[in-house]
Amino acid sequence: MLDRWTAQHEIVDNNGEIPVYFHINRKCHYMTMHWHEHIEMIYQLSGRMTATAQGEQYELKPGDMLIVNPNELHRTISLGADAPYVLIQISVQRLREMMPAFEIVHFKNYIPAKEISPFPEVIQAFQQMKQAYLSQDDGYTLLFMANLYKVLYLLYRNFAYQMRPDSDEGNNRDLQRIADVMEWIQNNYRQKLTLREAAGLLGISKEHFCRIFRKYTGQTFLEYLNCYRTSRFWEDMQTSGKSFTELMEQNGIFNYKVFIQTFRQMYGKTPRELRYGKRTSKA
CATH class of the missing domain: 2.60.120.280 (Regulatory protein AraC)
Structure with missing residues (x-):
């Protein structure tokens, strides 16, 4: 068990009378x-x-x-x-x-x-x-x-x-490192973040960082960062009437082409299609 994992990306609630x-x-x-x-x-x-x-x-x-x-x-x-x-x-x-x-x-x-x-x-x-x-x-x-x-x-x-309580000790250490980086991203995603900074945060080489990050997340550092920023953009879009440009800047997104590709992959449509419908789907 990773006892130091106090920050949770997802908060889970029960269903009323059912205790799960x-x-x-x-x-x-x-x-x-x-x-x-x-x-x-x-x-x-x-x-x-x-x-x-x-x-x-x-x-x-x-x-x-x-x-x-x-x-x-x-x-x-x-x-x-x-x-x-x-x-x-x-x-x-x-x-x-x-x-x-x-x-x-x-x-x-x-x-x-x-x-x-x-x-x-x-x-x-x-x-x-x-x-x-x-x-x-x-x-x-x-x-x-x-x-x-x-x-x-x-x-x-x-x-x-x-399993023995100590059987995953090595894996847990690496998982904790990745959890620390993910928490750092979630706290600073609006800023410009680099692979060098992420590896430096853990005190390891960029090559070693890339290996363990992909091993435990199935994504590269940049893929995870883009997906996280895009998910926050989507959340803000649900409650804000701001322009897409404003929402992109607000969430640290500056590469429009990569953003649109990521958004389509995640939600199946472009931001315009989700906000305005098919008739104005041309980007």
Whole structure:
């Protein structure tokens, strides 16, 4: 566990009466690289999604699962507008109550449908959680939690292993370094940031920095920086009537061509198409 990871890129809340976060996502999305202290389970209903977890890249198809252990770097990108999935996030505190030995349990990140199919109870439990949450009939929380326990039990018995507390010490040290750089980027992204500065922050060579950054994020330093600035641009665009030029300057974006390419990759459209619609989509 990375105890020093206090800054969280994503803050996770529960769903009212259910003591976990449960969501059925039906929209196109691009989630930048981040971490949190929750375990995250994604069950792909249809369509496709690409995901990066701990530097490994996966493509999720219908019936596939992604499990992100607490404090693991990850990002997800839906491929197309029709790629719904079920998302469950469970806090560390709740996990301790449900699984007393969870601190030494590590779940497999990617479980393809062919490996889940021998355990139809997992698929049935996801379906029952989904139906219980949508109907919210009297006592639905009991049905929901009963099925959540069933999913965790089956995943624990078949797709998890126990590890020594010090088994990932070296990896955790590098992950902490990357987390420090990501926090530095998030605090200073409006300014001009360079690869040399990022490597200097950790006291290592640019070559070594590039290797470990790509290993754990699946992106280069510049790709992550561009994606983070673009995600902040998108957030500001939702609540501001400022011009695109103003929003770009506000978020440290000065290369228009790279910005448009990144924005299209992340959101499937240009800023003009999202703000004004197709009729004014010409940049």
